[in-house]
Amino acid sequence: MTAPPAASPHAPERAAVSARTLRALLRSRRRGRPAATTVAGRIYEGLLYALVPGGLLVQAVLAALDWSRASGSLADPAATGRPAVAAVLICLGLAVRAAAELGPLSVSSTNMTWLFSTPVDRGALLSRRFAATTAAAAALSTALVFGAALAVGIADVDLLWSAVLGASVGVIALSLAVVAQRHRRGPARVARVGMLLAALGGVLAVAAILTTTSTMPLPTPPTPPVAVLAVPALLAAAWSLLAARRATSGIDRGALNEAAEVSGAVRVSVGWLDTSLIADLLEQRRWRRRAVVRSSRLTGRGVATLVRAELRRVLRRRASIGWWAALGLLPYVTAALLPPFWTMPATLVIGYLALGRLSSGLRLTARSAALRRTLPFSDAAIRRTMLVVPAVAALVWGAAVAPAVAGSPWAGTAVTLALVGLAGVLRSAKRPPIDYHTGGTLDPISGAVPVALLVQVFSGPDLVVVAAVLWAAGIGLPFAALLASAAIAWSLWQDHRSTPAA
Incomplete structure (x- = not known):
């Protein structure tokens, strides 16, 4: 009689369960389907x-x-070609960088725990998300390129080829980001590609600015037919789509988890109308990526030391300086693509966004009472000190982009842009934490509108919009500058009033 074979200490390996089998099993365990009235609702x-x-x-x-x-009349279609291409390249480059750093594919924490921790074909589970994300990227890129083609004046068959080119570029960009998500250093490399595209768009924008402002004509490169660009882009999009589909099976849980963290923060920020949640998360990721900084002793006394510390903080964030400088090209692109009526309002909004990149110290000290208590200065002194670097940056930025606004004095335009941007940033930094139980609501036909909540959310941008409306109404620069100066003075006076006497 032969002895039975000894039991193996390890369980035999099982083949990976197919995604179709898992979906069928999950459907069989679900409760009954909702009623038709629920679905219709x-x-x-x-x-x-x-x-x-x-x-x-x-x-x-x-x-x-x-x-x-x-x-006013529309911009000359013959002069919009180079600015339109520059704007498209800048937008695509920034989109590629954002998709690479944030992660195009993500899953919820529930799916991460119960599905992606099991031996299931991960590529099949991600197929629907990959298809939806690819369609969204293709649609956004098509709208961008199609809009630029309309602005340039392309028509007939070339307009259809421009739509094909836009969809192909969006698919290629998303596929690169998906393939990069599989490797540890892949997102950083794809982000560099996006920045190179944005830099190329910036070079074209500078060339367009020099063409319009200087008397010396610059050489114009030959313009190939749109089909010559669209056909290779379509073939490259098909190849990159297949490569990205194969790469989805190798994306690990760590990459999916990081992307899920960002997407969850975005959903919560949108639902709560509080962008500080996603901003804090991105700030933490940025400093974790930097990991180590070189520290040195700050010499001096008084507020001068605090100014040097803030200046060193800004210089360490080279990406913020790059954004601040790159946004200075957009007013010139706007002046080339849009009627002159819209140049000043768009420049006011762009200036507020550019100045916000260099105002992290102002926001940090304004929103952290504990940090202010550790500094041997009053709240008013800290606020005035933290305004030095943004004020200088606002004046430099306003002086650089003031020539884009035609029909306005250079000095008055530069000062107005600086004051409005600084007032908007200061008002936004002093915004208190959002209170969802304060104030009443209006109840028009469209539904209840929480007025106090909207005032808290749009505190800062609202002042910029009011200044833009004053300009559009024909009131002019002095009233917009006076409004911004009054807002800055009121904010600083409130700090002085709230500081207790020594």
Whole structure:
């Protein structure tokens, strides 16, 4: 009689379960389907929240176009080619960098725990997310390139080829980001590619600026037909799409978890109307990526030491300085693509965004009472000291972009841009934490509107919008500058009043 074979100390390895089998098993364990009325209610709610804001946006765009046609002529289509290409390259480069750093594919924490920790074909589970993300990237890129083609004046068959080119570029960019998500150092490399594209767009924008401002004509490169660019891009998009589909099976849980962290923060920020959540998360990731900094002793006494510390903090964030400088090209691109009526309002908004990149110290000290208590200065002194670096940056930026605003004095435009941007940043930094139980609501036909909550959310940008409306109404630079100066003085006076006497 032969003895039975000894039991193996390890369980035999099983083949990976297919995604189709797992989905069928999950469907069999689910509860009954919801009623038809429930499904219809969800569809109605989704359409309501999608069509009503969409219709309001379309009406606002049409009204703005009518207003601009009545206020000034459109830009010359013959002079918009180079600025349009520059704007497209800058937007695509920034989108590629954002997709690479944040991660295009992500899953929820529930799926990460119960699905992606099991021996399942990961590529099949990510196939639907990959298809939806690819379609969204292709649609956004198509809208961008198609809009640029309309601005340049392309028509007929070339307009269709431009749509094909836009979709192909979006697919290629997303596929690169997906393939990079599989490797540890891949996102950084793809982010560099995105920055190179944005830098190329910046060079083209500078060339367009020199062409319009200087008397010396620059050589114009030959313009190939759109089909010559669209056909190779379409083939490259098909190849990159297959490569990205194969790469989804090798994306590890760490990369998916990082992307899920960012996507979850974005959803919470949108739901709570509080962008500080995603901003804090991105700030933490930025400093973790930097890991080590070289510290040195700060010499001197008084507020001068605090100014040097803030200046050193800004210089360590070279990316913020690059954004601040790169946004200085957008007013010139706007002046080339849009009617002159819109140049100043767009420049006011762009200036606020550019100055916000160099105001991290102002926001940090304004939102942290514990940090202010550790510094041997009053709140008013800290606020005035933290305004030094943003004020200098605002004056330099305003002086650099003031020539883009035609029909306005250079000095007055530069000072107005600096004051409005500084007032908006200061008001945004002093914004208290959002309180969801303060103030009343209006109840118009479209639904209840929490007025106090909206005031808290838009504190800062609202002042910039008011200044832009004053300009659009024909009131001019002095009133916008006076409004910004009054806002800055009021904010500093409140700090002085709230500081207890020694």
